[in-house]
Amino acid sequence: MxxxxxxxxxxxxxxxxxxxxxxxxxxxxxxxxxxxxxxxxxxxxxxxxxxxxxxxxxxxxxxxxxxxxxxxxxxxxxxxxxxxxxxxxxxxxxxxxxxxxxxxxxxxxxxxxxxxxxxxxxxxxxxxxxxxxxxxxxxxxxxxxxxxxxxxxxxxxxxxxxxxxxxxxxxxQQRIESELQYLKAQVNPHFLFNAINSIYFLIKKDQDQAANTLIRLSDLLRFQLYDCTGEKIAIEKEIEYLRNFVSLEEIRKGNKTKVEFNTAENLQGFELAPFMLIPFLENTFKYVSNFSGTENKIIIKMWCEENVFHAHFFNTTDNLVRTSPGGIGHKNVKRRLELIYPEKHVLNIVERPGTYKVMLSLNVA
Incomplete structure (x- = not known):
């Protein structure tokens, strides 16, 4: 038998x-x-x-x-x-x-x-x-x-x-590696598309600021080209990349949007897959509200607790504009999470009238 x-x-x-x-x-x-x-x-x-x-x-x-x-x-x-x-x-x-x-x-x-x-x-x-x-x-x-x-x-x-x-x-294994390379390759064009849109609108407002923004964009692309070629990247470098991205977006948004980027002091000594967080950060700036009489807010919080990395992304939204959480960036990062961190991640997306929040937890042990 x-x-x-x-x-x-x-x-x-x-x-x-x-x-x-x-x-x-x-x-x-x-x-x-x-x-x-x-x-x-x-x-x-x-x-x-x-x-x-x-x-x-x-x-x-x-x-x-x-x-x-x-x-x-x-x-x-x-x-x-x-x-x-x-x-x-x-x-x-x-x-x-x-x-x-x-x-x-x-x-x-x-x-x-x-x-x-x-x-x-x-x-x-x-x-x-x-x-x-x-x-x-x-x-x-x-x-x-x-x-x-x-x-x-x-x-x-x-x-x-x-x-x-x-x-x-x-x-x-070869199929997963090929799919990851494909998904990772899509991240750069997606980010570049959003950045170029930002610079395009900024040129109409302030050409000097647009020039400074291009310099920052050049730094970001250089970072992608030389520092993100491996399977993992140090959390310190990933946060530095995110902060540069935030600086670039703040130039475009001006004083209309209040941005808080808080990271705990213990965020060091471990690695993440590159470009895992940028789609969520992009989404907060892309769909943040644009009210004139009410505060438009973006809050990013990151910390590590008992070998679990937590990243929360919050933004206010215009009730007339849907955040479209199923866009290319989100679909890609969800698929990459499934492939790289199977059963080692929790991703919650909460959409309420006027607010949008992403809560990601990764086991980095």
């Missing part, structure tokens, strides 16, 4: 991951057989040593014993390689169970009868076993072939399953 379950798991794995079916083709199996030929040679040497030791008492000399063991080896090995490297990939892995069963049964019968006949007429005069009990020839042949082929094919199935799992994990 356990062996059948292993078969099902292996077949199910093939069905769920067609991209790794190369491991289940006869051509790939033959390539692996050549690659691991030393393992097979050692296994068959162990086979010879075991059976020559076990059956030494039945033979008058070593030469006939070696001959009998060699013949058994030929039939057992041929059965194993035909089943393991032809019938299993051709029928079992393709869910053709009936063809697999009858093919294996037919092969075992043919191999057993052939081995029994060969052994009986060749070694009858030198083997007490065959001379005294000729009817045992077929039984011994069938038992030997089904035992050796069964054990070795079971080992092959286990090895195939392990290789399949490793390949699936490798492919999944």
């Amino acid at each position: 356990q062996l059948i379950n292993n078969f099902e798991q292996l077949v199910n794995g093939v069905t769920l991951s067609g991209t790794i079916s190369v491991f289940l083709t006869m051509n790939a199996d033959l390539q692996r057989l050549y690659k691991y030929k030393v393992h097979h040679i050692l296994a068959w040497i162990g086979y010879f040593a075991f059976f020559m030791t076990m059956y030494r008492a039945y033979y008058t000399s070593l030469l006939p014993l070696f001959g009998v063991t060699s013949v058994y080896f030929a039939f057992n090995a041929s059965s194993f390689y035909i089943i393991g490297y032809y019938l299993i990939p051709k029928f079992l892995y393709t869910r053709k169970y009936s063809k697999f069963f009858w093919s294996v049964l037919g092969l075992l019968i043919v191999e057993s009868v052939g081995l029994a006949i060969f052994m009986y007429y060749t070694f009858m005069s030198t083997s007490k076993e065959y001379a005294d009990k000729p009817y045992m020839a077929i039984f011994m042949a069938f038992f030997s072939i089904i035992t050796i082929a069964g054990i070795m094919c079971s080992i092959k199935l286990v090895v195939d399953k392990i290789g399949l799992d490793r390949s699936a994990k490798l492919i999944e």
Whole structure:
């Protein structure tokens, strides 16, 4: 029953991951057989040593014993390689169970009868076993072939399953890395698009301020180019980047918006994935209210407590303008959180009339 379950798991794995079916083709199996030929040679040497030791008492000399063991080896090995490297990939892995069963049964019968006949007429005069009990020839042949082929094919199935799992994990890891690179690549254009919009509106108001803003933008892009190429970035650098971004936005917003950026003193000594916080910060400035008689406010708070990093982003909103939390930036960062911090993050977004708040917690242990 356990062996059948292993078969099902292996077949199910093939069905769920067609991209790794190369491991289940006869051509790939033959390539692996050549690659691991030393393992097979050692296994068959162990086979010879075991059976020559076990059956030494039945033979008058070593030469006939070696001959009998060699013949058994030929039939057992041929059965194993035909089943393991032809019938299993051709029928079992393709869910053709009936063809697999009858093919294996037919092969075992043919191999057993052939081995029994060969052994009986060749070694009858030198083997007490065959001379005294000729009817045992077929039984011994069938038992030997089904035992050796069964054990070795079971080992092959286990090895195939392990290789399949490793390949699936490798492919999944490569897929995640590719997706992360794609999402990270989208962050820069998204940020640049917003920054250029800010400078565009600022040019109409104050060209000198626009020039200073371009310089700050240049610093931010330089930071992205040289400091954010790795998988993680020090929290100190990330906060510095955020503060520069806030400074750039404050130039555009002027005195109409009150900005509070508070960070705890213990925010040091750990790393975050780069560009994880900037989409939320962008969102606060993009959708902050623009009232003339009421205070427009943005509040950013960051602190670390018991190896959990907390970042809160709050902004007042114009009730006539929806904050659209499902924009490109938010979608990207949500997906990156799922990939980089699976089950290690909590993201809550609370939207109420007149206010919008994002609360992010990351386990940075």
